[in-house]
Amino acid sequence: MMTIGKYSLNEYLRLIEWFHGSPSPGMLVGGIMVDAAIKRLNTTRLYDAICETSSCLPDAIQLLTPCTIGNGWLHMADLGRFALALYEKDSGRGIRVFLDPEKTEEWPEVNIWHLKLRPKKEQSLEKLTDQILKAGIKLLGFQNVEVLPAFLARRAKGEIAVCPACGEAYPKNHGPVCRGCAHASPYVQKKIDMRSRKITGHRISRSEKTSLMNENQG
Template sequence: MEKSQDAKKKTDSTSGVLSREMIDELKKDPRALFKEAIRKNDAASCLVKTAEIHGHYCPGSTLGVMATLYGLSLLKKETADSDGIMENLLAIIEVNACFADGVQAVSGCTLGNNSLIYRDLGKHAVTFVSRNEKEGVRIRLLPDFKTYIHKEVPEFYPLMDKVIMKRKGTQEEEKLFREKATEAAFAIITYPFEKLFAFERVIPVIPERAPITGTMVCPECGEEVMETKTGKRGLLRNMCFACGGKFQEVNGQGIIERNFRDHGHHTEPE
């Protein structure tokens, strides 16, 4: 009897942020709200849900939202309904900035489900393609988008220059910048896709599906690591990249090579 009550407590553990009914519905399809918003071309709902992961509203993530809605509208319906499990829908993103979060949130193509491909090109552009189709669609941002933001919220770019670019904003200016960024974000979604983006049909080169790899224990640090992320020869054989010293990292600069030993990041286990 006690076990069944404990089990019930675990299954009923919710703080009430989401109702039990909503949780039960989202168990069936966690992307149900996104899918409905995509079908209805509801950019505002997509923007609000994107901000849940992006942390704030800004023109960059909003443009990622709009680019994704535009791209998915140009693909077959069943492609847009992909849930990421079989990696059928792919998003090839060309920039690691706010734009990328809009793409990940709305498309459901993420780094974690291996449906997001990052190409370090520094362009606000994304290609959507289904593995079941040869042809995809590339959406790229038009340079004129800044004129629309300036027209709608003229305070945005001067504040961005001071608060973000120069890091010299006061607390009041930072607060005002957030407000103006939100205004700009919701202003952009009122514009038609064609004013913000250009698109072209493309036949992209895509990678094979993510390999299913085993894990092993690094002989140096004793931590579990994917077999594909270990040294292959010599003294570094079977050693994780952290213990080997060199690895690649995606950060604000793009894809760069790092060295643990040079930066003192590798610590001994406690």
């Protein structure tokens, strides 16, 4: 019986549905890739993962290995390649697995999906799934890799400060204010005036508020 990581194929398909939200060729071929990477890495040591695409594959890694975004063991390198590497935390040596166009070429449905030769809605999920399961690791290329030293460093936030602008905790080494207040807020700037009121400790007047909002929008 086919297994993917520690799971039977059906268990893995249910995990995809629960975690990723929908049936996905990327999650299926991704599962086969992660499974193959674990087997080839074949280590008893702790390992990290690098994922080279943000499409689907990170979820296969998170479901099948100990590496997640939130525990810091999964590193995103958004290169747009359908590839991942698992590598020993101490030595940095590991195995890279990639979807190889020279190999997917022999499986028409996989090739059409991989190189997006037809719009998604004109692709047959059923035929594609079938070919992915038949082809399995025949779709994949493998390389021994060694990651750059930056990927071996342990994540450490260092000292924590309270941002004088928003009043929230942030890593002191980011600078005198947090990155959200400095330049990188993902939000339309309405919140700063709400917080400023709080920080300065007095209830600001409507005119002060309007001028603050105008400043923030400028």
